[in-house]
Amino acid sequence: MKFLAALAQIGPTLGNLEANFAMFEASVRSARRKGAELLVFPELSLTGYFLKDMVPDVAERPGGELLKRVAALSEEVALVVGFVEESARHAFYNAAAYFEGGKLVHLHRKVYLPTYGLFDEHRYVGAGSQMRAFETRFGRAAILVCEDAWHPSLAYVAALDGADLLFVPSASPARGPHRRKGAGPAPGKGATLSIQRTWQSLTRAYATAFNQYVFFANRVGYEDGIHFWGGSEVIAPSGEAAASAPLGKPHLLLAGVDTAEVRRSRVASPTLRDENPILVLREIRRIEARKE
Secondary structure (H helix, E strand, O other): OEEEEEEEEOOOOOOOHHHHHHHHHHHHHHHHHOOOOEEEOOOOOOOOOOOHHHHHHHOEOOOOHHHHHHHHHOOOOEEEEEEEEEOOOOOEEEEEEEEEOOEEEEEEEOOOOOOOOOOOHHHOOEOOOOOOOEEEOOEEEEEOOHHHHHOHHHHHHHHHOOOOEEEEEEOOEOOOOOOOOOOOOOOOHHHHHHHHHHHHHHHHHHHHHHOOEEEEEEOEEEEOOEEEEEOOEEEOOOOOEEEEOOEOOOEEEEEEEEOHHHHHHHHHOOOOOOOOHHHHHHHHHHHHHHHO
């Protein structure tokens, strides 16, 4: 199957859901005009990232009115959207959802919440407890939210569960705070390039090891003086970049996707076929027993 995918490299406004939804609408219109059938937004793109005590104020339930409006945008263009989810029992999660045909098809709660450096997510939201692939009209897919992708076990489980498409919405900052434009030296390029290289290593490794497409959608802009660097990419199963967005500025990235590439890469390099999950499970149990 061939289709045109898009990544919305945007800079959401912290805590302003209506402004961010308007940005969604504009991105969907632009993607539709260009012929895209799938549009991936960054992590927490509906709310902004450094929410802290604002989390309960911006949280949405899956059946809530705002998410119904988001779902309606997916009538023609399938969407991956990041937001704060509130559960029926009033727990809060960093979540990403896949919408298609006007409906919420799949919701993933971020499993790994960073609490190092400038990150403090676990203080404000709970951790997800499962990893599932799901069906889309483009093929079977899975979602890893930012830090999830730094833990190869989740990418491995997603691949074993049949994911040919891996969506990675992210809010990855350059490591360390930077001054706003006009207030001093420009953000350090060294820090940005270092984290960009790490992300490129991860996305290319997953694409080639599991013979799948990887859609890395990273945000841009500033929050509390923290700079988000962008650099969104679509990586083909060959490990080559099908398309790359510029650093540091909003951009709608378009990439042609041909799912026949998944088959071709698995014929040429059947690493996924030869995986032995029973061995992995046995060895993990052995390691866990040793810890007791």
